[in-house]
Amino acid sequence: MVKLRGTGLSAVNYPTGMNLGGDPSQALIHATTSGSFVVSLSATDLGQGLRTVIGQIAAEALGVGMDDVVIDTADTDTGPHDMGTFASRATHRVGNAVIAAAQEAREALLDVAEDELEAARSDLEFDGQGNILVRGAPDRSMKIADIAAAAQFKYGRTIAGRGVYMKPRSPVDPETGAMDPDSTEAHACTVAEVAVDTDTGEVTVLSIRSAYEVGRQINPALVKGQIVGGAWMGMSHALYETTQPYYPDPAYSPKDFSEYLMPGAYEMPKIECVVLEYPSSNGPYGVKGVGEMTANSPIPAIVNAIYHATGVRIDELPVTPELILRGLDARARAARLAETSTTPDS
DSSP, X not given: OOEEEEEEEEEEEEEXXXXXXXXXXXXXXXXXXXXXXXEEEOOOOOSSOHHHHXXXXXXXXXXXXXXXXXXXXXXXXXXXXXXXXXXXXXXXXXXXXXXXXXXXXHXXXXXXXXXXXXXXXXXXXXXXXXXXXXXXXXXXEEEHHHHHHHHHHTSOOOXXXXXXXXXXXXXXXXXXXXXXXXXXXXXXXXXXXXXXXXXXXXXXXXXXXXXXXOBOOSOHHHHHHHXXXXXXXXXXXXXTOOOTTOSSOGGGSOSSTTTSOOOOGGGOOEXXXXXXXOOOSSSGGGBOOOTGGGXXXXXXXXXXXXXXXXXXXXXXXXXOHHHHHHHHHHHHHHHHHHHHHHSOOO
C-alpha cells in the first residue's frame, strides 16, 4: 500500500446580494410598554445565526442592550417584505434595513425625551447603554425604557420605526458590458492537504486551512462556525455527496438521511482559519456576506491536492475511489506506452 500526499490551493471572491431590481429587505421596529423593542422581519434564519446578528445590530443602532431586543421573524403574510435568505444577502440587507428603522425609532424617542428632560433636541444624546442624557449634564438622563413607557402612557405616542434597504438595479452598459451586479464582495483562500491510498483510491483529507476576508465581523464566533461548517460541506461535496442524476442510475439514490453519504466526525480533518476584516462601505457596520462562500473554496482545493498527490486530474464530483483508480490506471498505461515508444529496437 502506498499513500501519496498532496497539497492544493484555491481562491474565491463571492458577491453579497444580487442585481434583482432592487433586491429589497424591510424591517419594522416598535417599543413595547415595558420598554423593550420588537424587530419584525420576514427574513428567515436558516441556522446561520441571523436572529443573533440582527439582534446585535438592532441593539447597537437603538443604543440598548441585547436583552431589550426581540427579533420576530414572522412570515410573509404578517411581516414586512423581504426578498429572501439567499446570495449571502441576509445580514447585509436586513442589517441595513434595521439600522434605518432604528434611526426612525430614535427620532421618536427624542421627541418624548425633549419634553421629559426639558432640553433642546440638539443637546440630547444616546449613551449606548440604554439611556438618553443631556450633553454636558450627565445627572440629567432617563432610561430609554422609561421614555418609551412615558410615550405610550403619558403622551399617547408610538415609538416605532420603518426601514428598507434597496440596491438600485444596475443595467448592463451595451457598449462596455459594465454593470454592478452585487453590493460588495468577500474573499477567501483555502489550502487543503490530502493523502491518497493508491490501492483503494481512498482520499483522507488531513487539513483544511483558510484565510477569509469578510468585512467586519459582527459575531466572530458565528463567522468561525460558518467557516468550519463550510469546510465540512465542501469536503462532503468534493468526496462524498452525489447530486442528481445519481451514478449510475437514479434508482440508486439515497432514500433518506440514513443512506445519504456524508463525512462523519471520524473523517473530519484539522480545520484552521484566520479572518481579515476590511469593512464594506455599504454594509451595516461594515458587514459582508460570508455564509455560502465557505463551502466553495475547499472543493477545488481538495481536488487540486489530489492532482498534486497523484498526477490525476479529475473534473467531476464527487471524486470517488473509482475515479481515482481509473485515473491512476490510465496514467500508468500512458507511461508504459510512452516508455515503449521511446525504447530503441533490439
